[in-house]
Amino acid sequence: MLQTVRRAAQVLRLFTPEQAEWGVTEVAxxxxxxxxxxxxxxxxxxxxGLLQRTASGRYRLGWSLFExxxxxxxxxxxxxxxxxxxxxxxxxxxxxxxLAVLVDGQVLYVEKLQGDRALEIVxxxxxxxxxxxxxxxxxxxxxxxxxxxxxxxxxxxxxxALTPNTITTIERLRAELEAVRHQGFAYDQxxxxxxxxxxxxxxxxxxxxxxxxxxxxxxxxxxYPYRQRLTTAIVEAARRISTQLGYDGEGSQWxxxxxxxxxxxARATSGRT
Amino acid sequence: MLQTVRRAAQVLRLFTPEQAEWGVTEVAxxxxxxxxxxxxxxxxxxxxGLLQRTASGRYRLGWSLFExxxxxxxxxxxxxxxxxxxxxxxxxxxxxxxLAVLVDGQVLYVEKLQGDRALEIVxxxxxxxxxxxxxxxxxxxxxxxxxxxxxxxxxxxxxxALTPNTITTIERLRAELEAVRHQGFAYDQxxxxxxxxxxxxxxxxxxxxxxxxxxxxxxxxxxYPYRQRLTTAIVEAARRISTQLGYDGEGSQWxxxxxxxxxxxARATSGRT
DNA sequence: CCTATATGTTCAACATAGATGAACACCGGA
DNA sequence: TCCGGTGTTCATCTATGTTGAACATATAGG
Numbered sequence: 155m156l157q158t159v160r161r162a163a164q165v166l167r168l169f170t171p172e173q174a175e176w177g178v179t180e181v182a183x184x185x186x187x188x189x190x191x192x193x194x195x196x197x198x199x200x201x202x203g204l205l206q207r208t209a210s211g212r213y214r215l216g217w218s219l220f221e222x223x224x225x226x227x228x229x230x231x232x233x234x235x236x237x238x239x240x241x242x243x244x245x246x247x248x249x250x251x252x253l254a255v256l257v258d259g260q261v262l263y264v265e266k267l268q269g270d271r272a273l274e275i276v277x278x279x280x281x282x283x284x285x286x287x288x289x290x291x292x293x294x295x296x297x298x299x300x301x302x303x304x305x306x307x308x309x310x311x312x313x314x315a316l317t318p319n320t321i322t323t324i325e326r327l328r329a330e331l332e333a334v335r336h337q338g339f340a341y342d343q344x345x346x347x348x349x350x351x352x353x354x355x356x357x358x359x360x361x362x363x364x365x366x367x368x369x370x371x372x373x374x375x376x377x378y379p380y381r382q383r384l385t386t387a388i389v390e391a392a393r394r395i396s397t398q399l400g401y402d403g404e405g406s407q408w409x410x411x412x413x414x415x416x417x418x419x420a421r422a423t424s425g426r427t
Numbered sequence: 428m429l430q431t432v433r434r435a436a437q438v439l440r441l442f443t444p445e446q447a448e449w450g451v452t453e454v455a456x457x458x459x460x461x462x463x464x465x466x467x468x469x470x471x472x473x474x475x476g477l478l479q480r481t482a483s484g485r486y487r488l489g490w491s492l493f494e495x496x497x498x499x500x501x502x503x504x505x506x507x508x509x510x511x512x513x514x515x516x517x518x519x520x521x522x523x524x525x526l527a528v529l530v531d532g533q534v535l536y537v538e539k540l541q542g543d544r545a546l547e548i549v550x551x552x553x554x555x556x557x558x559x560x561x562x563x564x565x566x567x568x569x570x571x572x573x574x575x576x577x578x579x580x581x582x583x584x585x586x587x588a589l590t591p592n593t594i595t596t597i598e599r600l601r602a603e604l605e606a607v608r609h610q611g612f613a614y615d616q617x618x619x620x621x622x623x624x625x626x627x628x629x630x631x632x633x634x635x636x637x638x639x640x641x642x643x644x645x646x647x648x649x650x651y652p653y654r655q656r657l658t659t660a661i662v663e664a665a666r667r668i669s670t671q672l673g674y675d676g677e678g679s680q681w682x683x684x685x686x687x688x689x690x691x692x693a694r695a696t697s698g699r700t
Numbered sequence: 701c702c703t704a705t706a707t708g709t710t711c712a713a714c715a716t717a718g719a720t721g722a723a724c725a726c727c728g729g730a
Numbered sequence: 731t732c733c734g735g736t737g738t739t740c741a742t743c744t745a746t747g748t749t750g751a752a753c754a755t756a757t758a759g760g
Contacts, residue, residue: 156471157746158431158718163475166495174502178737188720193738198429202436203531209634210727211737215499217530220537222439223496224554226488229447257490258476264493281497361482430717431747451708461749466709483756484708 158195161185165195166204169215177212232357232366235398237265239391243370244269247387250371252278252352256295259307261286264366273373277347287313287327288320290342290354291367296327297334298356298364304331319345339389341381344374351377353384355392360400368392431468434458438468439477442488450485505630505639508671510538512664516643517542520660523644525551525625527564529572532580533557534565537639546646550620560586560600561593563615563627564640569600570607571629571637577604592618612662614654617647624650626657628665633673641665 168176168184176184182192196213199205203218227233233253240251248271254261260283268274278284286292286307296304305324313322321327334340342352354369370388377384397403441449441457449457455465469486472478476491500506506526513524521544527534533556541547551557559565559580569577578597586595594600607613615625627642643661650657670676 155474156431156435156467158429159435159468159471160475162429162432162435163472163477163491167491169495169498169502171498171501174498179735189737190721190739191719194429194718195432197738198432199436201428202433204436209636214502215495217499217528217535217537218436218440219492219495219499221535221554221556222442222488222492225442225444225447226490226492228444228554229442229487255490262490262494264490281494281501283494363482452706462708463710463750464748467747470709 161187162195162199162204165192165199166215166219175208175212175214181213232359232395232399233264236357236366236368236395237267239395240265240267240368243267243387243391247370247372248272250275252291252369252371253357253366254289254291254295254369255366256286256292256299257283259286259303259311260284261289261292261295272371273350275347275350275371284346285311285314285316288316288342288345290340290352290369290371293330293334293340293342294354294356294367295364297331297340301328301331316346317344317348319343319348321345339385342369342371343377349374353381353388355389356396357392358396358399358401360402362401365399368395434460435468435472435477438465438472439488439492448481448485448487454486505632505668505672506537509630509639509641509668510540512668513538513540513641516540516660516664520643520645521545523548525564525642525644526630526639527562527568527642528639529559529565529568530556532559532576532584534559534562534568545644546623548620548623548644557619558584558587558589561589561615561618563613563625563642563644566603566607566613566615567627567629567640568637570604570613574601574604577601589619590617590621592616592621594618612658615642615644616650622647626654626661628662629669630665631669631672631674633675635674641668 164185165181168181176196178189178193178196181187181196182189185192187195196205200207200213200216203216205213206216207213236253240253243251244267248269250266250268250272252263253265254263256262262283263278263280266278266280284292286296296307304327308324308327313320313324313327315322321330330340339353339355342350342354344351350371351374352369352371354367356364357366357368359365368388368391370384372380372384437458438454441454449469451462451466451469454460454469455462458465460468469478473480473486473489476489478486479489480486509526513526516524517540521542523539523541523545525536526538527536529535535556536551536553539548539551539553557565559569569580577600581597581600586593586597586600588595594603603613612626612628615623615627617624623644624647625642625644627640629637630639630641632638641661641664643657645653645657
């Protein structure tokens with residue numbers, strides 16, 4: 155593992171909405187490096203466009219990151235397809251939909267469409283991570299990972315309680331994920347924020363792997379009466395996306411029983427251009 | 428300059444919409460490295476989330492780039508402000524507006540809003556770069572850089588002709604940029620694509636520096652009759668944005684005569700949180 | 701089913717690229 | 731004007747990254 159590259163990545167991660175600008179000394183202090191080392195890292199990253207030097211000799215994130223990210227988005231097959239379906243969903247329900255992937259054991263929101271009937275969900279922001287064990291999308295994504303991986307994640311990050319409803323024991327999590335896997339969808343019943351519920355379903359690519367999860371969020375008082383219709387709506391929508399991605403339906407070999415490393419050999423035949 | 432970090436950045440830049448997936452051998456060949464070296468680079472980048480390993484042991488861009496990019500966007504002051512004004516502009520004219528910055532001597536499109544009356548402009552895509560000397564936004568951005576820098580850019584990238592109207596000599600470019608700087612706006616008269624014109628104006632931050640440029644694109648046959656109104660519209664809009672960013676108006680010390688390194692000492696007082 | 705070819709992975713010896721700290725230059729505030 | 735802090739440079743040393751060849755693994759073809 156290239157130490158220098160790791161450090162460079164660490165430097166990049168220092169830049170957040172809270173502190174968007176860093177100087178040499180600050181970076182050196184934050185990473186425990188000598189000033190000269192931090193200096194060199196920053197200079198090099200700036201030369202490559204990953205950082206940007208301000209007039210005052212400090213640094214901000216560079217536009218190259220935007221370019222790379224854009225490339226990532228354009229080459230992520232499920233995004234384009236999912237967006238269309240999400241728009242329909244929002245149009246029909248007037249609520250908020252989320253699209254998320256699992257990164258490093260956490261949920262990363264990739265897309266969010268807000269309906270006119272929807273309450274502003276401050277917690278979820280595109281580009282932001284949240285713990286996976288509480289949200290609907292998070293539970294869907296975890297449910298389709300091998301159990302050992304889930305254990306490792308929990309050991310690393312714990313099960314922080316965001317509300318009184320949040321799952322906080324690994325036993326309950328195990329039961330929940332098993333249920334989610336078998337029924338094909340997950341609920342969030344005020345587990346991430348009091349007063350907010352959602353239903354979520356998995357999106358699969360042509361190899362059958364779960365690549366993302368989609369959810370429809372509603373205020374709690376609207377959730378319980380409409381639960382059934384909400385569920386079928388999100389499951390249907392997610393399946394429609396999966397189908398468009400080349401996933402050829404249920405029943406077959408893809409009733410993956412994660413926990414065993416069963417499908418680990420599934421290979422993308424897709425490949426190169 | 429840290430060689431390893433440079434190489435890591437080179438690796439990232441290999442990933443494009445055309446080839447979004449790379450293997451160890453391919454990367455090694457592309458960069459002229461031994462396989463083991465490429466392997467280590469890819470592994471490290473993947474461990475940091477900047478790349479993602481596929482099931483088949485190949486690599487794609489990672490979601491960390493999306494997160495970093497999102498942070499960049501959220502902390503770029505002019506973006507939020509500009510978006511609002513652009514929406515108004517599109518609503519009023521039904522044409523397409525672009526927002527762009529200068530990166531590495533090229534124009535990088537950062538935002539694009541399409542009106543209902545507008546023709547699809549395939550050439551400009553958010554996240555894509557174009558040479559600066561032909562587009563309206565490009566000329567605005569170049570006009571406010573020191574002339575020596577412009578010369579360096581031209582020496583590096585030449586003046587490729589995208590249409591018969593494209594400026595292809597440095598003399599014409601110099602005259603054009605001077606005019607643009609003095610009048611406060613630029614036209615693109617079918618210089619990037621036949622049949623397409625635009626008017627563009629600079630956006631300044633509170634230090635008076637030109638941080639971005641905005642344009643309103645229209646089909647050529649609609650450009651000439653409406654030129655005057657188009658010009659005032661874009662200039663007005665851009666000025667409104669600048670004002671909201673804290674730029675306190677014309678006339679004062681900001682009539683920057685780029686070419687002399689006059690304002691190089693202007694310092695952002697903005698800073699950290 | 702088994703071979704052949706290509707691709708990803710590992711390892712240990714070597715050389716150089718990067719780490720380091722002190723001294724310097726520079727700016728902004730007192 | 732001076733002072734504290736910040737960014738920058740440099741020469742020394744060693745840890746780090748580089749390298750190529752051998753190994754493991756997967757894909758395509760007979």
